[in-house]
Amino acid sequence: MKKTSWLSKLTSTVAAGAAAFMLFASFASAHVTVNPSNAQTGAWQMYTIKVPSEKELPTTKITLKVPKEVTFKQYQPLTGWKISTEKNDSKEVTSITWEVDGDNQGILAGQFQQFNFVAQNPKNEAEVAWDAFQYYSDGSIVEWTGQPDDNNPHSITTISEDPAVAGNAAASDGHDSAGTAGSTSGSASNDTASDTVTDGKKANDDTTLGDALSDTVTGQPNNTDTDTGTLKLQQATLIVSILALIMSFLGIALATRRKKR
Known part of the structure; x- marks a missing residue:
């Protein structure tokens, strides 16, 4: 159970970091x-x-x-x-x-x-x-x-x-x-x-x-x-960011659930 909780927290942290990085990159690119x-x-x-x-x-x-x-x-x-x-x-x-x-x-x-x-x-x-x-x-x-x-x-x-x-x-x-x-x-x-x-x-x-x-x-x-290049990058970045945020929320929910058990 500790191992699962640790993996959940790691998944949450990595996902949140990826989302923050991608969002930053989208603003820094133009x-x-x-x-x-x-x-x-x-x-x-x-x-x-x-x-x-x-x-x-x-x-x-x-x-x-x-x-x-x-x-x-x-x-x-x-x-x-x-x-x-x-x-x-x-x-x-x-x-x-x-x-x-x-x-x-x-x-x-x-x-x-x-x-x-x-x-x-x-x-x-x-x-x-x-x-x-x-x-x-x-x-x-x-x-x-x-x-x-x-x-x-x-x-x-x-x-x-x-x-x-x-x-x-x-x-x-x-x-x-x-x-x-x-x-x-x-x-x-x-x-x-x-x-x-x-x-x-x-x-x-x-x-x-x-x-x-x-x-x-x-x-x-x-x-x-x-700007076609900028727009495509922003769209791709938005999709990846949304997926990363979803993963983050799922990781947090899983970690909370494990903790309650």
């Missing part, structure tokens, strides 16, 4: 990210911030801090979202905020939204960190400002002189694709970025502002299409 994760030095770059809603509440606002190494140029207007920027004393944009406007309910649970902007990369190689602040309808804030191994990491873009890495978006955990959305109208579309020189030779694929703006597709406000 992050606020900025793509691309690799880009060309000196280029005018189309960046996309991807914002999933991880809670059972809508995301109503997102603020992105612009790294000091990057020069913000333009943002894509998006119906249903009010967009504002903050500048320093030198009139440089230091942050950009997207906030729900009108009847827009925000980014609902199981959804994600992409926001686009154009910035000019530094001429020197660097790793730039994008700190983001995600606001939910209940007033809670998730700060995506940690290191890569933290629970809420900020997104990082590696700026390289190697033209081969320009524009490549490295997927993170299989969920953060390099989706770019939106068509931006800019009078400076004919402006060109300064040539990038590597070992005394001009890079073959210098990117201009016109190139960055033309590399877009039409964006939709409040994207109701779920």
Whole structure:
């Protein structure tokens, strides 16, 4: 009887631990990210911030801090979202905020939204960190400002002189694709970025502002299409978690029954 009771408690503990781990993994798998994760030095770059809603509440606002190494140029207007920027004393944009406007309910649970902007990369190689602040309808804030191994990491873009890495978006955990959305109208579309020189030779694929703006597709406000990879993982995680919880309750019930005997 002692052996049975011990096994019951072990089953209960393992099941509860598995459930907690799976639930944690489901929340830790989807992050606020900025793509691309690799880009060309000196280029005018189309960046996309991807914002999933991880809670059972809508995301109503997102603020992105612009790294000091990057020069913000333009943002894509998006119906249903009010967009504002903050500048320093030198009139440089230091942050950009997207906030729900009108009847827009925000980014609902199981959804994600992409926001686009154009910035000019530094001429020197660097790793730039994008700190983001995600606001939910209940007033809670998730700060995506940690290191890569933290629970809420900020997104990082590696700026390289190697033209081969320009524009490549490295997927993170299989969920953060390099989706770019939106068509931006800019009078400076004919402006060109300064040539990038590597070992005394001009890079073959210098990117201009016109190139960055033309590399877009039409964006939709409040994207109701779920991220397929994230949704499947969440569904699988939910099923496994439910089974683990059932096992946990059965183990507790069995242990209690044995104890009464």
